[in-house]
Amino acid sequence: MRKIIFVTGNPHKVREAAGILSPLGITVEQNNCGYPELQEEELEPIAAFGAEWASKKLNCEVMVDDSGLFIEALGGFPGPYSAYVFDTLGNKKILKLMEDETNRSAIFRCVIGYCRPGEKARVFTGEVAGEIAKNIRGSAGFGYDPIYEVDGVTFGEMDEYGKNKLSHRYRALVKFAEWLKRSINIV
Numbered sequence: 001m002r003k004i005i006f007v008t009g010n011p012h013k014v015r016e017a018a019g020i021l022s023p024l025g026i027t028v029e030q031n032n033c034g035y036p037e038l039q040e041e042e043l044e045p046i047a048a049f050g051a052e053w054a055s056k057k058l059n060c061e062v063m064v065d066d067s068g069l070f071i072e073a074l075g076g077f078p079g080p081y082s083a084y085v086f087d088t089l090g091n092k093k094i095l096k097l098m099e100d101e102t103n104r105s106a107i108f109r110c111v112i113g114y115c116r117p118g119e120k121a122r123v124f125t126g127e128v129a130g131e132i133a134k135n136i137r138g139s140a141g142f143g144y145d146p147i148y149e150v151d152g153v154t155f156g157e158m159d160e161y162g163k164n165k166l167s168h169r170y171r172a173l174v175k176f177a178e179w180l181k182r183s184i185n186i187v
């Protein structure tokens with residue numbers, strides 16, 4: 001079987017990727033070596049740089065994931081800084097920032113960066129439109145899941161299977177899998 005290393009500290013992401021890529025005969029293994037993150041306004045250059053860096057360091061095929069929550073009323077904040085903002089402020093303070101906002105529209109975006117040693121990275125973007133809930137609901141998932149609502153239900157209220165079938169990461173992984181399927185004979 002072909003193996004791709006997923007450079008992430010999050011085992012949930014690895015399980016989700018493995019479920020989508022294993023039917024293609026691809027094993028996904030986790031490596032938590034990390035990678036330097038560029039300070040950019042968009043996720044694509046961050047994921048591309050991370051994939052190229054990790055592929056060179058590990059000398060193998062790798063994938064990385066860079067995700068962000070883009071809240072319209074906050075000018076796209078926290079965007080590419082979502083992990084740092086979550087660790088610093090958490091969901092309660094995000095809800096406090098949003099308490100007087102009527103426009104609660106937001107987009108969760110994920111970019112999968114993929115790279116083989118010595119090559120340029122390819123990126124695959126997925127997104128899901130939703131809203132910031134008025135309060136924390138549900139205990140499933142991680143990060144912003146309990147405040148990110150799609151069709152009246154937060155990701156935190158969905159089971160893993162339900163969330164994974166419509167999430168931004170799922171959509172990016174499906175694009176990646178479709179590209180792998182088309183290119184499997186040439187790699």
